[in-house]
Amino acid sequence: MAVETMSIQLSARGDADVVNITDQVSSVVRESGLNDGIATIFSPSATTALTTIEFESGCISDLKRMFDEILPPERNYQHNLKWGDGNGHSHVRAALLKSSFTVPFVDRRLTLGTWQQIIFVDFDNRSRRRKLVVQVMGE
Amino acid sequence: MAVETMSIQLSARGDADVVNITDQVSSVVRESGLNDGIATIFSPSATTALTTIEFESGCISDLKRMFDEILPPERNYQHNLKWGDGNGHSHVRAALLKSSFTVPFVDRRLTLGTWQQIIFVDFDNRSRRRKLVVQVMGE
Amino acid sequence: MAVETMSIQLSARGDADVVNITDQVSSVVRESGLNDGIATIFSPSATTALTTIEFESGCISDLKRMFDEILPPERNYQHNLKWGDGNGHSHVRAALLKSSFTVPFVDRRLTLGTWQQIIFVDFDNRSRRRKLVVQVMGE
Numbered sequence: 001m002a003v004e005t006m007s008i009q010l011s012a013r014g015d016a017d018v019v020n021i022t023d024q025v026s027s028v029v030r031e032s033g034l035n036d037g038i039a040t041i042f043s044p045s046a047t048t049a050l051t052t053i054e055f056e057s058g059c060i061s062d063l064k065r066m067f068d069e070i071l072p073p074e075r076n077y078q079h080n081l082k083w084g085d086g087n088g089h090s091h092v093r094a095a096l097l098k099s100s101f102t103v104p105f106v107d108r109r110l111t112l113g114t115w116q117q118i119i120f121v122d123f124d125n126r127s128r129r130r131k132l133v134v135q136v137m138g139e
Numbered sequence: 140m141a142v143e144t145m146s147i148q149l150s151a152r153g154d155a156d157v158v159n160i161t162d163q164v165s166s167v168v169r170e171s172g173l174n175d176g177i178a179t180i181f182s183p184s185a186t187t188a189l190t191t192i193e194f195e196s197g198c199i200s201d202l203k204r205m206f207d208e209i210l211p212p213e214r215n216y217q218h219n220l221k222w223g224d225g226n227g228h229s230h231v232r233a234a235l236l237k238s239s240f241t242v243p244f245v246d247r248r249l250t251l252g253t254w255q256q257i258i259f260v261d262f263d264n265r266s267r268r269r270k271l272v273v274q275v276m277g278e
Numbered sequence: 279m280a281v282e283t284m285s286i287q288l289s290a291r292g293d294a295d296v297v298n299i300t301d302q303v304s305s306v307v308r309e310s311g312l313n314d315g316i317a318t319i320f321s322p323s324a325t326t327a328l329t330t331i332e333f334e335s336g337c338i339s340d341l342k343r344m345f346d347e348i349l350p351p352e353r354n355y356q357h358n359l360k361w362g363d364g365n366g367h368s369h370v371r372a373a374l375l376k377s378s379f380t381v382p383f384v385d386r387r388l389t390l391g392t393w394q395q396i397i398f399v400d401f402d403n404r405s406r407r408r409k410l411v412v413q414v415m416g417e
Contacts, residue, residue: 001141001142001417003279003416003417005314005382036142036274037142037276038179040316042381042389043391044394045391045393045394046332046391046394051234051235051237051238052233052234053230053233053234054185056218056221056222057217058218058219058222058227059185059218059227059230059231061218062216062217062227062230062231063230063234066209066210066231069209070209070344070347070348071344077336077340078340079334079336079339082334083334088336088337088340089340091331091332092341092344094330095329095330095337096235096374097235097237098329098376099330100330100379100381101239102380103181104144104179104181104272104274106272106274111181111272113182113183113184113185116183116238133382133384133389135314137276137416138276139141139142140279175283176281176413177415190373190377191324191373191376192324192369192373193357193369195360195361196356197355197358197360197361198356198369198373200357201355201356201366201370202370202373202374205348205370205374236374236376240376241318241320241380242378243318243320243411243413245411245413250322250411252323254323255322255323255324255377258373278279278281
């Protein structure tokens with residue numbers, strides 16, 4: 001049993017920009033030398049989140065519409081009234097979707113379904129460079 | 140420390156069908172021979188998700204109503220316009236609720252509360268046989 | 279590699295009361311003696327959940343508003359009609375936000391971002407004493 005902590009870096013445009021990070025997580029698992037275990041992906045940021053989805057433009061568009069409906073950017077947020085940075089909706093969206101995701105791997109391969117990809121969603125209101133933690137634990 | 144990867148199989152009717160998988164996860168933990176650790180349940184599918192709830196018909200009905208309200212099946216989805224399979228709402232619901240769940244166990248027992256069960260939710264628009272990954276890690 | 283299971287206790291007022299548990303989780307990690315691994319926080323309750331957020335009053339208020347909008351307390355819930363305890367909205371909110379959270383630690387420190395805290399959200403409709411499981415696994 002061992003633990004390996006790596007990071008992956010990416011650029012995101014904000015405004016619910018969705019980035020497919022499946023290949024990068026798969027690479028971390030392969031390079032860890034571990035056969036079976038879990039990969040924990042964690043985004044050390046308060047305005048981003050992680051989940052899985054079928055990564056095709058229709059699903060991505062539909063996901064964004066849901067967030068635009070339940071947490072629209074253009075309304076008042078107490079966070080914005082206090083801090084003036086205009087990303088109150090980003091914070092609540094990220095808290096709802098959550099910044100952590102765990103996926104098992106077996107024989108060095110993630111156990112994802114055929115149409116299922118791991119995505120990073122940047123809800124912030126501007127472009128950012130982002131760094132994610134990928135920690136692999138297993139044997 | 141060791142890792143054991145098992146699977147559990149089930150049938151689900153789709154349309155936010157909720158299946159209580161607590162007993163199956165508990166069995167995997169007991170059969171692993173491990174005393175303390177985590178069970179990671181993962182659904183390798185883009186239209187299903189995992190969480191906990193009090194598994195009684197009222198809560199299940201209320202959960203379905205929420206998804207029907209925030210992601211109604213009968214509206215237009217970009218996924219449906221592209222692929223024509225009518226399950227655009229299923230994809231977004233699954234991405235929101237997420238396909239992974241982790242629960243600690245102690246002395247071979249899941250640390251669930253008395254009224255708390257682990258559920259699999261199949262958001263797809265038809266009946267399916269499903270196979271979940273349950274990976275137990277600990278000592 | 280080792281596993282340590284601890285618990286943290288807290289009081290919560292209910293009604294989407296948000297408690298910042300970051301310091302308590304950090305303490306568990308430090309006291310475990312492990313350097314690198316994951317902390318799994320789990321709430322053994324059907325009306326509570328865990329996530330991360332920037333813990334400031336604006337974000338907390340905005341988070342509560344979202345739940346009040348998508349799952350208002352004052353409407354009918356099938357759970358309430360069956361059980362009469364008035365917390366049907368609490369159950370669905372908790373199922374949506376989920377009762378488990380996993381965060382990696384490196385060199386004995388949680389990998390949280392600067393503005394990111396781990397929160398416990400009590401959705402129940404009354405004050406409660408709560409006990410959370412914090413299980414640390416690593417080396």
